[in-house]
Amino acid sequence: MRETNPWVNQYIRWGISIFPLKERDKKPILSWEEYQHRHPTAEEIQSWVSNGHRNWGAVCGAISGNLVVIDVDKEELFRELNLDDFAKETFTVRTGKGYHIYLRVDSPIRRKSLIWDGKEELRFQAEGSYVVACGSLHPTGKEYTHYDGSPVEIKKYSVSILEDIEKRWKRYHNLDKIEEKRKVIKESTTRGKDLEEFKRKVGMKLIEKYVEPKRRYYNYWQGLCPFHDDHNPSFTVYEDTNSWYCFGCQKYGDIINFIQEIEHLDFISAIKKIEDETGIEFFSREKDEETGEEKKKISHATLAEIILNMHHFITLRDTEEILWWDGKKWCFNGETKIKELCQRIIEEIGKMEKATNHIVNETIGYIQRRTYIERYLLNSNKRKIPLLNGIYDLETGELLPSSPDFFFTYCIPVEYDPSADCPKIKNFLKQILHEEDIPVLLQFIGYCLIPEQKFHKALMLIGDGANGKSTLISLIKRFLGPSNTTSISLQTLLENRFAVANLYGKLANLYADLPDETLKHTGLFKMITGGDTLSAEKKFKPHFEFEPTCKLIFSANKVPRTLDDTTAFFRRWILLNFPNKFEGDNRDPYILEKITTPEELSGFFNLVVQHLRWLLEKGEFIENKSTEEIREDYIRKSDPVRAFVMDYINQGRIIENPDAYVSKDELYAEFIKYCKKIKLPVPDKSVFGRSLKSVLPTIGETRKKIGGEMKRCWKGISLDVPKDEEQSEEEEWF
Known part of the structure; x- marks a missing residue:
């Protein structure tokens, strides 16, 4: 039993x-x-x-x-x-x-x-x-x-x-990560109504033509990724959300992205490929009443959704300006880009020869209404720097992938290479500047890389011609990027109501050879350098408000005089003197090309970022002069001849006497020593002569025999410089 x-x-x-x-x-x-x-x-x-x-x-x-x-x-x-x-x-x-x-x-x-x-x-x-x-x-x-x-x-x-x-x-089995990623990818790949319906009809079966499923689960399967060398199935297809993600190479998308990627097609061509492979049509058809020919039909809403899936767009709520993402930065000519895409798409789907104004305008309006953001989001990340090969994180030193989510409207045209150096730029700076002025210059260029006016400073490069100022301006412009800079004189900024709008979204305003015109109204200058909210307008456009982050850099033979004698004006300036001339054999006509190679600019970025970090850590520029020192320096640099005469008269070195005289060459040589000693710009001899007459209107010109030679002289003054001081100055400067 x-x-x-x-x-x-x-x-x-x-x-x-x-x-x-x-x-x-x-x-x-x-x-x-x-x-x-x-x-x-x-x-x-x-x-x-x-x-x-x-x-x-x-x-x-x-x-x-x-x-x-x-x-x-x-x-x-x-x-x-x-x-x-x-x-x-x-x-x-x-x-x-x-x-x-x-x-x-x-x-x-x-x-x-x-x-x-x-x-x-x-x-x-x-x-x-x-x-x-x-x-x-x-x-x-x-x-x-x-x-x-x-x-x-x-x-x-x-x-x-x-x-x-x-x-x-x-x-x-790490399936929790797969499930979590499924939700994220679903949100990232959601498209407009018509495209979502098309994706729903098509499903994900077409992917199996390219990828063999190795593992199947409830609503997703995994296979070897076709986009990288995959040995363990990491390519995951989520059938219920019509999306895919690779845990190996981190690529993701939907059926349209997949066909684009694997067949190397643009968006429209990918849709056509899917139509051909599945027999499911995205574009409806209508018969031409005149020819009887059947053509594909598209609405402005569908056209807009296609464009939104081909490119990223945003619209500024205050002015309704449209920006588009070019892969590195947001660009302001978004409306033009949409018009171009409308024409191209309509031609490609074979509906008509050209896009009508009606459908284009409706498409633009649809995209605007779908993409509004607030202006303050643009360039709001103050410790990240967009570069050609990624986003440099100033706080961590990491290079992050470029992304439209940072909302940068600029990109520095330099690649980050942590090992790069810039020996030619370093040598160039040593040739054109006093060595002690180089660190503050590098700090200011670094200051241009961050979109804020934290330190309330502007930079003035001073010196007579052929001394490297313009070359330095060009170097900075190429480093920051021509599209990221503007060039407006200080006088124009202060007097033209439309000029300030051109500063918006720019890293620096670089103006060479500032005219010698007196600055009468400096309030706007102080607002720009202080980062105060400005109201601006472009011609035929609505006005808008913004906080300026554009740094002001000017060069001049002589600092312009100012009627503003306030502390708030003078403390905003950093004044750098260019003491040397490069003429004849000393001039290298190819210097700019030599110092702006990609390798040099990558090294320059490393050098500038190092000095920017020092600036941010210390909270002030290395040249930390008092306001009174800056005031005196500014006034002297705005009229170095007057400063020379007043100082030398006070010190008893220039003596006014109707019968006295001094060689023009001797006085000009003494003036050069004076300027170099206290870092003032040195105007040429003719400018010095004209300025001297305006400061000392009683002097005249004569010729006198000195040391057996007839020399041109100034009559009415004499020069009294002690011999021992003259010798020491010659040793110091020459």
Whole structure:
């Protein structure tokens, strides 16, 4: 007689619906579905027991008190998911290959399988399923036994415990990251209504023509990525959201992006390719009334959605100006870009020869209404610098990928190379400047890289012609980028109401050879350098308000005089003197090309950023003069001849006497020494002569015999410089 199962009565006491299975098998000997809805009668059980049935099935689900059996086959999974903790709390059976963990939940659930690499790894046996009961025999002959250490009772849990176990399983296989990425990618790949409907109809089946599925799950599958050398399936297709993501190369998109990428097509061509491959059309058709020819039809809304998927656009709420993303920065000619795209798309889909004004204007309006942002978002990230090969993070030193999300309207035309140097630029700066002035210049150029007026400073480069000022201005312009700079004189800025609008979004205003015109109204200059809110307008455009971040850099032979004698004006200036001349053999006509190679500019960026960090850490420029010192320096540099005469008269070095005279060459040489000693610009000899007459109107000109030679002289003054001082100055300067 066959041995009966000793656990049958225990299952009955637990209220579990049971039925007999085939001997040493998992299959029922009868139709078991009715026992999902009723318990077997005592007579049925007695009959089955008397027939000596050893193998029994335990029905899961509501009929057995919302019984759920966690069915796991792998020992490793049992340990890694900490299921052994449950085995200590509730009845658990050791199966042929794994475990059955019995528990009851507070609400009924359907059976669920967790599949990895095409195989069921973990099952929640619930409504609609059964398990082989304890005491039965596995087909291998091994008995289903009570797991040592587990109680002979079935504990009740919240159904959320199963969700927790599923999360553990997903973490075990890194599927939690796949699920998380699914949500992000879905949001990133959502398009307009018409395109979403097209994607829904097409689905993701077309991708299987290019990528073979290696692993399938509920609503996504994985294969080897076609976009990089992939050996472990990392290319993930989310069929329920019509999107894909590669965990290896981080590329992502939808079916349109995929076809664009793998077939090297633009957006419109990719849609056409999908139409050809699937037979599903995106563009509807209409018949031409004149020719009877059937042509593709497109609405302005669909046209706008296509354009929005080809390029990024934003619209400034205050002026309704449209900007478009060129891959490195936001550009202001967005409306022109849309017009160009409208014509191209309509021609490519074969609707008509040209885009009508009506559909173009409707498309522009649609894009504007979809893309409004506030102006303050532009260039608001003050510690990141957009470069050709990425976004440089000033705080961490990292190079981040370029992204429209930073809202930069400029890009420095330089590639970041942490190992680059700029020996030619360094040598050039040593030739044109006093060595102690180089650090403050580098700090100011670095200051131009951050969109803020934190230090309330402007820069004036001073010196007569052929001394490197214009070359330095050109170097800075090429470094920052011509499109990121403007060139407006200080006088024009202060007097032309439209001029200030040209500063918006620029890094620097670089103006060479500032005219020698007196500055009468300097309020706007102080507002610009102070970063105060300005109201600006462009011709035939609405006015707008902005906080200026454009740095002001001017060069001049002589600092312009000013009627503003306030501290607020003078403390804003950094004045740098250019003491040397480069003429004849000393002049290199190709110097600019030599110092603006890509390698030199990359090295210059490293040098400038180093000095910018010092500036930000210290909170002030290296040249930290008092306001009174700056005032005196400015006044002297605005009229160096007057400063020379007044100083020398006060010191008794120039003596006014109607009968006295001094050689013009001797006086000019003394003037040069004076200027170099206190870093003043040196005007040429003719300018010096004209200025001297305006300062000393009583002097005249004459010729005198000096040292046996006839020399041109100034009459009415004499020069008295001690011999020992004259000698020391000659040694110092010459």
